[in-house]
Amino acid sequence: MSRARLNLFIEPDHAKRLNELAIKKGVSKSSIVAAALASWLSPVPGEQRETAMAKRLDRLSRQFERLERDQNILIETVALYVRYYLTVSTPVPEAHQEAARAQGRLRFSQFIEQLGRRVQKGRRLLDELNTDCEPVKAPAADGVQEGRL
Structure with missing residues (x-):
């Protein structure tokens, strides 16, 4: 089989x-370059690689969209809670400050300890809430709301 001779310049x-x-492989540099070039120029594996990359990028995009949605839900949840808390909490008199x-400080340290335990165990409060709570239904005609929170 005849081969074409090429003189190439590559980075040091x-x-x-x-x-x-x-x-390390015990082969010639020419055979490594020839195999890499064949892989690069091969239309079928390249197309398969591009298809696989496209699928992977699609999956990553969907994961990113879910993360973004979850983050927006979390931000809204915290914002609503803070607004509610600030609305209903009464100021503490100066003597009791x-x-x-x-x-x-005590409650916050207990909160951080509990959060650390839950994260370490891989438990999510949201998963527990989903199983503990039934869906809240729309208000009935008489104004009484069914379901529970």
């Missing part, structure tokens, strides 16, 4: 890595 780092690979701060 690539030349070094090519030489190391040839030594220090006790309230101490109580707040």
Whole structure:
């Protein structure tokens, strides 16, 4: 089989890595370059690779969209909770400020400990809420709402 001779210029780092690979595999540098070129120029595997890449990118896009949706839900949830809390909480009198701060620090440290335990165990409160709560139905004609939160 005849072969065409080519003189190529490649980056020094690539030349070094090519030489190391040839030594490691016990093959010639020419055979490595020929195999890489054949793989690159081959239409069928390339198309399969592009199809696989497209599928992977589609899957990553859907995952990203779900993450973005979940993040927006989380932001809205926290915002609604903060607005509700600020609306219904009464100001603490000046005489009780220090006790309230101490109580707040204690509650926050307990919250962080509980959060750490849940994250470590892989448990999600949202999953528990989904199983504990029935869906809330639209208000009945008489104004009484069915379901529970």
